[in-house]
Amino acid sequence: MTIPRAPLLLGLAGTLPFVWSALTVLSPQLAEWTARLIGPRFAGPYVGLFYGAVILSFMSGVLWGFATKMTGPSATTGYVLSVVPALWVFFTHGGGAYRAGLMLMIGFAGILVLDWLFWRNGAAPKWWMRLRLMITAIVLVCLLIGVTQ
Numbered sequence: 001m002t003i004p005r006a007p008l009l010l011g012l013a014g015t016l017p018f019v020w021s022a023l024t025v026l027s028p029q030l031a032e033w034t035a036r037l038i039g040p041r042f043a044g045p046y047v048g049l050f051y052g053a054v055i056l057s058f059m060s061g062v063l064w065g066f067a068t069k070m071t072g073p074s075a076t077t078g079y080v081l082s083v084v085p086a087l088w089v090f091f092t093h094g095g096g097a098y099r100a101g102l103m104l105m106i107g108f109a110g111i112l113v114l115d116w117l118f119w120r121n122g123a124a125p126k127w128w129m130r131l132r133l134m135i136t137a138i139v140l141v142c143l144l145i146g147v148t149q
Contacts, residue, residue: 001126001127001130002127003127003130003131004127007127007131008131011131011134011135012135012138014055014135015135015138015139015142017047017048017051018048018051018052018138018139018142018143019138019142020034020042020047021043021044021045021046021047021048021049021051021142021145021146022048022141022142022145022146024043024044024047025044025045025145025146025149026145026149030043031043031044044146045097045101045146045147045149046097048101048104048142048143048146049093049097049100049101049104049146052101052104052107052108052139052143053089053093053104055139056085056086056088056089056104056107056108056111057085057086057089059085059111060082060083060084060085060086061082063078063081063082063085063111063114063115063118064079064082064083066078066082066118066123066124067079067081067082067118067123069122069123070121070123074121078118078121078123081114081117081118082114084110084114085107085110085111085114088103088106088107088110089104089107092106092107097146097147098147101143101144101146101147102147104143105140105143105144105147108136108139108140108143109136109140111136112132112133112136115128115129115132116129
């Protein structure tokens with residue numbers, strides 16, 4: 001199933017802060033330039049860590065939307081599962097860049113499992129997993145760069 005153009009482009013655009021984070025980790029000159037131009041929180045692992053926390057919380061809302069398409073006990077389970085990513089961020093984010101990055105990586109891998117469950121139950125669009133696999137791969141590589149440098 002082909003991913004519709006708008007979700008594909010917007011999904012890829014949503015990875016730009018992660019990519020920027022990785023680029024500024026790999027290039028000290030780019031990090032210095034960014035810090036001087038718009039501030040240090042937009043360079044290095046910090047932008048990826050902050051944005052990652054925002055996006056995992058956002059994904060809770062996406063999953064909540066999928067849960068509205070379910071009924072009965074499945075809907076209840078869907079609503080419960082939909083709050084897990086936001087709670088994961090709340091309880092695990094912090095403790096330094098390495099730990100926060102590692103916890104975000106676990107969170108993004110975990111949400112891929114939740115995406116699959118909602119998709120498997122017909123609550124997500126047929127193209128959803130193709131999009132989520134691609135975006136999650138980009139996010140995980142970028143976060144990995146941030147925690148290993």
